[in-house]
Amino acid sequence: MAPKVERFPLGEFTLLGGQKTTDWFLEYRALGNSQSPAVLKPTCFGGSILSNDIPVGEEHTLTPTKYFIILVGMLGGGESSSPSNTKAPYDGPRFPPIMLADQVAAQKKLVESFGIQKLWAVTGYSMGAMQSYQWAVQFPSFVQHIIPTSGSARCSPHNHVFLEGPKNALLADGRFKNGEYTKNDIPDLGLKGFARAYSGWGFSSTWYREHRYKELGFKDLEDYLVKYWDEGIGAMDPNDLLSLVKTWQTGDVSNIPPYHGDFKAAMQAIEARALIMPSTTDQYFEAIAGEYEVLLMKPGVGKYNPIISIWGHQAGASSNPIDTKFYDDSVAELFAETEAKLKA
Incomplete structure (x- = not known):
């Protein structure tokens, strides 16, 4: 039987904007053994916990037989606490603005509830990619790898x-x-x-x-x-x-202390090995942004690994076999390199 979608109560939770909540929750699905290296995959814009935007399964690199994989719904996305399912005073149009930092702070509470002290990887597509970057900046020592696809560390003016x-x-x-x-x-x-x-x-x-x-x-x-x-x-x-x-339009990993908008300093803070995988034909998360972000990271931290595809933004969403295989092969190579270094 496939693991069911579960609900994690956040308890006392304060947003970056100062709003305090006590009854909010995250919906998630956990695959594999909780003692295995942990991989977190946040949802994308319009996606769900059951979406296959990042390839997960026995036939993929991210397999539950080797990794403990947590699929988590974004605040505001309709599964976790959102305008549509939240009671007053934050119901409907009164739902407060959610920053990327809020998403990650909530997810960290969920991750720590499993006794996890460090994530092997955070990976996500589109807005899930933005959250991957945010994890690496907000909690730099908590993440071993980030693999953002079709996304960037901030929302560009375009x-x-x-x-x-x-x-x-x-x-x-x-x-x-x-x-x-x-x-x-x-x-x-x-x-x-x-x-x-x-x-x-x-x-x-x-x-x-x-x-x-x-x-x-x-x-x-x-x-x-x-x-x-x-x-x-x-x-x-x-x-x-x-x-x-x-959340998307205000997305910028540097909009937290101690960076206060210093994007370069925020990117310099990343310690996780970062495999940056934009699509070469993405019309809004342009590939050049990912290339620039790697240049801002400390030497050896980031790798620019674009998906050369005509599938546009969707190239990073497991939308076709060729791009899916490219993701699987690229991630397998990244993990193998790290495992070899850890054994050396």
Whole structure:
């Protein structure tokens, strides 16, 4: 029987913005033996604990037979504490802004509940990648490796502007009512607008030109738009979506003490071996950002290992066999190098 999704109460938890909570929780799924080297995989934007955006399983490098793998839902994402499932005073549109640092602080409480003193790796796709970077900056001695795919250590101005399009398509629906909509009267036109405004960014123009959506089982472009986008992020709770957008747009690993916005100093603080895996055709987490971030790290800490693919942002999400194998092989090589050094 597959491990079930479980709930971890955070107890007394204070956000970076000062808000204090006592009844928030993280939902997670744990695979493997808790005595094995621990790997943490946070969810991505619009993803779930059961998403396969990072390859995990017996046939992959991240196998539960060798690693203890914790799959954890982001605050604000609809599984862990979020606008859609939180009681007053933080319900719905009153849900406070969640920073990357808040995500990581909450996840550390979960990780430590297993008696884990150091994570073998943190890996994630997109916003999961942002959290991987945040872990390495916020708790540098707690993480052995980070493997971010299709992400970066901060949200660029261009990335921020891209998100303004889908966000404002949602806000333009009169039924959004400043977030006070009801379950029986959701802003469905705004949700569809969000999904359709986002859809052109997820894959590369070449991917669309070559009709690669058919490789995912869709019969034509409209079938793909409806089933992949409208029924994907377009089916999420609107306030949850906006909470995640806020976390994304404010994402910057240096927005914590002692860095206070000094991005270079924050990147210099990373001790974990960092395998940086952007996609060469990602339109918003551009590969050049990952290359720059490696240059900011101390010598020998980071490795720029781009995914050369036409699958755009989705190249880092196990969306096709070639890119998935590249992830598996790259991570296996990284781990083997570290294991050899530890044995030497």
